[in-house]
Amino acid sequence: MAELWSRLRKFWKNPRVRIVFWAALTGMLVGVTGIAQPAEDVLSGVRWAVRDERSDGKIVVVEQDNRTLDELGAIDVNRGNDADVLARLFAAGADRVFFDRGFMAAGKQEDDEKFISELKSAPGKVFLVASSAPDGRSGNYAGKLPLKKFRDYSGVVSSLIYYRPFNLNVRLPLVSDSPIGRIPSLSAKMAEVDGDPSQAYSPDFSIGVGSFPKLSYIDVMRGQMDPALVRGKTVLIIPAAVLFNDIHSIPGQRIDAPGGYFHAIGAETIKHGLPRELGWLPPFFLVLAVIISGLGRGRALDVYRLAGLAFALAATPFLFDFVRINVEVIPALAVALVAVVRMRNLDRVEEAGEINAGSGLPSVQALRNIDDLSPQILVGLKIRNYGAIIGSFAEHVEAQLANEIVRRIRISDEGVIVYHEGGMFVWLSNIRSTFDLFENLEGLHRIVQNGIQVGGLDIDMSFNCGVDSEFDRPLSSRVASAMQSAEEALRNDELVYQHDGRKHEAQWEISLLTSLDRAIDNGEVWVAYQPKLDLRSNRICGAEALVRWTHPERGPISPEKFIRIAEEFHRIERITRFVVNEAVGAAVELARLGYDLTVSVNISAQLLRNPGLPGMIGDILADHGLPPDRLVLEITETDRLDRSSRTFQMLQRLVKSGLRLSIDDFGTGNATIDYLRYLPASEVKIDKVFISAMESNKEDLLLVQSIIEMAHSLDRTVVAEGVETATVLEMLKRLRCDVIQGYYLSRPVPFRDLIEHIAHPKVLKAG
Ligand code: C2E
Ligand code: MG
Ligand code: MG
Numbered sequence: 001m002a003e004l005w006s007r008l009r010k011f012w013k014n015p016r017v018r019i020v021f022w023a024a025l026t027g028m029l030v031g032v033t034g035i036a037q038p039a040e041d042v043l044s045g046v047r048w049a050v051r052d053e054r055s056d057g058k059i060v061v062v063e064q065d066n067r068t069l070d071e072l073g074a075i076d077v078n079r080g081n082d083a084d085v086l087a088r089l090f091a092a093g094a095d096r097v098f099f100d101r102g103f104m105a106a107g108k109q110e111d112d113e114k115f116i117s118e119l120k121s122a123p124g125k126v127f128l129v130a131s132s133a134p135d136g137r138s139g140n141y142a143g144k145l146p147l148k149k150f151r152d153y154s155g156v157v158s159s160l161i162y163y164r165p166f167n168l169n170v171r172l173p174l175v176s177d178s179p180i181g182r183i184p185s186l187s188a189k190m191a192e193v194d195g196d197p198s199q200a201y202s203p204d205f206s207i208g209v210g211s212f213p214k215l216s217y218i219d220v221m222r223g224q225m226d227p228a229l230v231r232g233k234t235v236l237i238i239p240a241a242v243l244f245n246d247i248h249s250i251p252g253q254r255i256d257a258p259g260g261y262f263h264a265i266g267a268e269t270i271k272h273g274l275p276r277e278l279g280w281l282p283p284f285f286l287v288l289a290v291i292i293s294g295l296g297r298g299r300a301l302d303v304y305r306l307a308g309l310a311f312a313l314a315a316t317p318f319l320f321d322f323v324r325i326n327v328e329v330i331p332a333l334a335v336a337l338v339a340v341v342r343m344r345n346l347d348r349v350e351e352a353g354e355i356n357a358g359s360g361l362p363s364v365q366a367l368r369n370i371d372d373l374s375p376q377i378l379v380g381l382k383i384r385n386y387g388a389i390i391g392s393f394a395e396h397v398e399a400q401l402a403n404e405i406v407r408r409i410r411i412s413d414e415g416v417i418v419y420h421e422g423g424m425f426v427w428l429s430n431i432r433s434t435f436d437l438f439e440n441l442e443g444l445h446r447i448v449q450n451g452i453q454v455g456g457l458d459i460d461m462s463f464n465c466g467v468d469s470e471f472d473r474p475l476s477s478r479v480a481s482a483m484q485s486a487e488e489a490l491r492n493d494e495l496v497y498q499h500d501g502r503k504h505e506a507q508w509e510i511s512l513l514t515s516l517d518r519a520i521d522n523g524e525v526w527v528a529y530q531p532k533l534d535l536r537s538n539r540i541c542g543a544e545a546l547v548r549w550t551h552p553e554r555g556p557i558s559p560e561k562f563i564r565i566a567e568e569f570h571r572i573e574r575i576t577r578f579v580v581n582e583a584v585g586a587a588v589e590l591a592r593l594g595y596d597l598t599v600s601v602n603i604s605a606q607l608l609r610n611p612g613l614p615g616m617i618g619d620i621l622a623d624h625g626l627p628p629d630r631l632v633l634e635i636t637e638t639d640r641l642d643r644s645s646r647t648f649q650m651l652q653r654l655v656k657s658g659l660r661l662s663i664d665d666f667g668t669g670n671a672t673i674d675y676l677r678y679l680p681a682s683e684v685k686i687d688k689v690f691i692s693a694m695e696s697n698k699e700d701l702l703l704v705q706s707i708i709e710m711a712h713s714l715d716r717t718v719v720a721e722g723v724e725t726a727t728v729l730e731m732l733k734r735l736r737c738d739v740i741q742g743y744y745l746s747r748p749v750p751f752r753d754l755i756e757h758i759a760h761p762k763v764l765k766a767g
Helices: 002-013 015-033 037-050 066-072 079-091 109-121 186-191 217-221 260-270 281-296 303-322 330-352 364-368 386-391 397-412 434-449 475-491 504-514 516-521 559-568 572-592 605-609 613-624 646-656 673-678 688-693 698-713 726-734 751-759
Strands: 059-064 096-099 126-130 155-158 170-173 214-216 234-239 247-250 255-258 276-279 325-327 378-383 418-421 424-428 452-454 457-459 463-468 496-499 525-534 539-551 555-557 598-603 631-636 660-666 683-686 717-721 739-741
Touching: 002 015, 015 281, 015 330, 037 303, 037 330, 059 066, 059 217, 059 260, 066 217, 079 096, 079 109, 079 217, 096 186, 126 186, 155 186, 170 260, 186 234, 186 260, 214 217, 234 260, 247 260, 255 260, 276 281, 281 303, 281 330, 303 325, 303 330, 364 418, 364 424, 364 475, 378 386, 378 397, 378 434, 378 475, 386 397, 397 418, 397 424, 397 434, 397 452, 424 475, 434 463, 434 496, 434 504, 463 475, 475 496, 504 516, 504 559, 516 525, 516 539, 516 572, 525 572, 525 751, 539 559, 539 572, 539 739, 539 751, 555 559, 559 572, 572 598, 572 605, 572 613, 572 631, 572 751, 598 605, 598 660, 605 631, 605 646, 613 631, 613 646, 646 660, 673 698, 683 688, 683 698, 688 698, 688 717, 688 726, 698 717
Parallel strands: 059 214, 059 234, 096 126, 096 234, 126 155, 276 325, 463 496, 539 598, 598 631, 631 660, 660 683, 683 717, 717 739
Antiparallel strands: 247 255, 378 424, 378 463, 418 424, 452 457, 525 539, 525 739, 539 555
């Protein structure tokens, strides 16, 4: 049982099997509901119009036409006229006479009697019709009978007609029920065919209205006709004048004619036996069988063969018409059509490998097939251990899981089409900025990390991404880059890896950025302190706080590098807040231990343009209760810094709040004496390039000397950074430098080590 079930499931997974199923279901619905009857009738109409059959002339139609009424000067013929017509017809040797007219009301006494006497003289040869009573039973019931005095001497036949929708076709019964029991239909009686009330047929409208011998009522009445025309014939008398309001369009013949012709054509149709009605099932099963047999042969049943089949199917009724067999082909055509269209699509998709069989998502191959350029960033998202995750669940879980992933991707990247291959999901992002995209991916990562619910199971997962924004390359090749970058990100345990063919370095730099917040939160980022020595008192007078990032796999990452990236992406504030907070905490701790030290922090120039900076620093100082003059802000001289600039105003605000400023890396920019004069800094730090070179280079020595003199003339403290040797230390002492900082004294160290260093200062020997 279970075996059977799983085989059925496998069978069902074959998309072709599913196509056949849906095609069959469609055809079945069309057939059962009869919804396509009009289409079937239109198709019949075409066939009737093409074929041109003629009546055999044995039914003669006598029309009560416009001329008849004109010449009688009446709005209808009367029973006396009918009596005359009967007399003429039988005199000419007519076999039988049918009136397609009700004789339900009495006329003038003498006319009625004249008519009855004619009936009496031709017993069993005249037929009057019963029609449906307006208030009577519906269906095959002719409730309105000719008057008893007439029908006592005539036959009674039913004139019921079933019109089909849009008058595209009619059906006629063979026998109808009536108040006097079963009566034959007009056409059946004319054709002398028996049947039962459940039977009905469609007249063969390829028999032209014009092919029936036709006489005018008035001519017959006056005996102005060739008796040979009616000798031995069946005569059908029909109302034909416009006044009678019985003009209909004749299906398949593009003409309007009196309704009586439906009966004439009907009789002509069944004269040689009833048409066989095969219905819709045989063609339906035939087509289904052909399609299914094609399935068995593995590869798609050739679409063109299928289309040919459909065409043949539409044509068969033509042939069948000749042998008087009616088939309904629309349901079968519907099956063929659905199968052709859907298999064609499937073929196309399969040829291109454009659907991922497991998830039902478009496959990455579909994206590779696109040779166009795109101005959108391409993202490759690789789920870690995708295979293991999928493997541990039932087959259908993959599709569900994939859909859940897609849904989440679309939360932050609306409306994207996600392509899938193995553990890789690829899409063209609608987000334009790389930075925003990275932030989104981080958000997505947080969401996914919390687990995805699929079929009541919680699936933990994690992913890495590669992005490609080389818009000048075709998508087909960018797909590879994005996917490779995702693999690279996975190897380096980074969330995102940016593919960049030109700047290889940039790749991991940007990916670093995305893990920065996480790094700050989990302690990978910390602060080192490098002591500063006051040369006059030979005491440690302060320390510079320097940010450090010790990556779990990559080890220490240079601050020069990640600070620059953070600045580029406007993420420096977060780092600065962290460092200032640590540094201020450290200063408080030092004061508590009884050391009178300042702590310096580096403030990037970009942040000086941020009006929130003084507030941020003020809050931190207040939180820890540190007087502002214990904190030194190191700023790097910037090129354009005139008195009216925002940065300049910011510096003044900071100084007014009691903080101290230091000009970092002095000498590397275009600093002038004038600049130094108006900048409200209390300290100047000579860049380490000059310090380390002054030992061997005379010019650098002179430069250092002049900076010191200039700074002193303006009452600024001078700090030399990058002091690595005793010689340099000695030279700086002689140049009256105030403070030194450098490896010779101490490398930047963790706070614990700084305290150790202050407590037990190493004896510095000047060279
Ligand atoms: P900086 O402010 O000029 O910091 C001095 C740099 O010189 C530090 O590099 C320090 O380790 C290094 N140094 C100290 N003594 C010596 C020496 O004797 N010889 C040599 N060769 N180098 C020495 P580090 O820590 O790599 O920092 C580099 C730069 O990164 C800093 O230059 C500063 O501009 C920036 N930075 C560091 N931390 C922060 C921070 O928290 N915020 C901001 N905005 N920038 C920071
Ligand atoms: Mg500095
Ligand atoms: Mg410096």
